[in-house]
Amino acid sequence: MIFVLTEHRDNKLKPITNEMLVFAQRVGKEFGQPVTAVVLGNNTATVAEELKSKKIDRVITAEHADLAEYNPDTYVSVLKSLLAAEKPFLVLAGHTTQGYDFLPRLAVALRRPLIAGCVDFEKQGDRLILTRQIFNAKMNMKTAMRGDAPYLATTSPGAFPGDEVESGGSATVVAYPVEIQGPTRRKVLERVEAQKGKADLTTAPIIISGGRGLKQKENFQVIFDLAQAIGGQVGASRPVVDAEWLPREYQIGSSGQTVSPKLYFAIGISGAIQHLVGMQTSRCIVAINKDAEAPIFKVAHYGIVDDLFKVVPALTKIFNDLKAAG
Numbered sequence: 001m002i003f004v005l006t007e008h009r010d011n012k013l014k015p016i017t018n019e020m021l022v023f024a025q026r027v028g029k030e031f032g033q034p035v036t037a038v039v040l041g042n043n044t045a046t047v048a049e050e051l052k053s054k055k056i057d058r059v060i061t062a063e064h065a066d067l068a069e070y071n072p073d074t075y076v077s078v079l080k081s082l083l084a085a086e087k088p089f090l091v092l093a094g095h096t097t098q099g100y101d102f103l104p105r106l107a108v109a110l111r112r113p114l115i116a117g118c119v120d121f122e123k124q125g126d127r128l129i130l131t132r133q134i135f136n137a138k139m140n141m142k143t144a145m146r147g148d149a150p151y152l153a154t155t156s157p158g159a160f161p162g163d164e165v166e167s168g169g170s171a172t173v174v175a176y177p178v179e180i181q182g183p184t185r186r187k188v189l190e191r192v193e194a195q196k197g198k199a200d201l202t203t204a205p206i207i208i209s210g211g212r213g214l215k216q217k218e219n220f221q222v223i224f225d226l227a228q229a230i231g232g233q234v235g236a237s238r239p240v241v242d243a244e245w246l247p248r249e250y251q252i253g254s255s256g257q258t259v260s261p262k263l264y265f266a267i268g269i270s271g272a273i274q275h276l277v278g279m280q281t282s283r284c285i286v287a288i289n290k291d292a293e294a295p296i297f298k299v300a301h302y303g304i305v306d307d308l309f310k311v312v313p314a315l316t317k318i319f320n321d322l323k324a325a326g
Helices: 015-031 045-052 072-086 099-110 217-230 238-242 273-279 308-324
Strands: 002-005 035-041 058-063 090-094 114-124 127-134 139-144 151-155 172-175 206-210 233-236 263-267 285-288 302-304
Touching (some): 002 072, 015 151, 035 072, 045 058, 090 099, 099 114, 206 217, 217 233, 217 263, 217 308, 263 273, 285 308
Parallel strands (some): 002 035, 002 090, 035 058, 058 172, 114 151, 285 302
Antiparallel strands (some): 114 127
């Protein structure tokens, strides 16, 4: 079976969970393996109910007061005993701050292999081959698992389209009895949310990003105007943030947020690898740049080679006219 170690917050699934479920469902079909979602926490009935509607085999809930807040010590303790009892084929976690915090610890505790940051997979005979990106996504590395299962892996955010998760199932919910031995080495005293922009870019379906090609801070208004007209959120490349045109929470790229919206506008962005890493899994990429040789056009689905100060206001007018026409 395939285990998906779900992420949730305030009784809601995080987007990475649906992305992992898509990965698990596809691997499951190739290898004839059922999919099980694992929920660690306290009072998880709402999350379990949401997962039941997915096309999976089971939902395992592990509830305990000490699991109310994320703690790698308790996660590893509970999962180690759960995996020993269930013996899954593959265990998936998100390549997030939480996933790459506890899963390496679990891999060491189990002495099992871990492949981090997976973006694809393939089947070679009866072997599972996982693909991860290296050198700032300049190269893909394919890795075969050795030894006995379970195999552990993290999936990169945006690598799999979360909106393609198969639903329509009626999964069985199973409660796993949790026993936590002794005190943990750490205790959560307070949870403070990091400052974000007007919206969390990691979940935005449409993002309009601007880069150094806008020349100065005041010109960024054309990006905000287009975003308002199209109903999208604003993003930025690192040079924009470094120049203090916009706050850090708008930055997309290897040192900012990783996004995978349905529609991504890259306006005045040349396409440095550090930026591409953060947005190249977007479903549809539209690039607007006067430099026909800009690297951004290599990943764009649609490209407009022209002056952005002519193109963007024209697009804004078109979208505003469409809205006015009803």
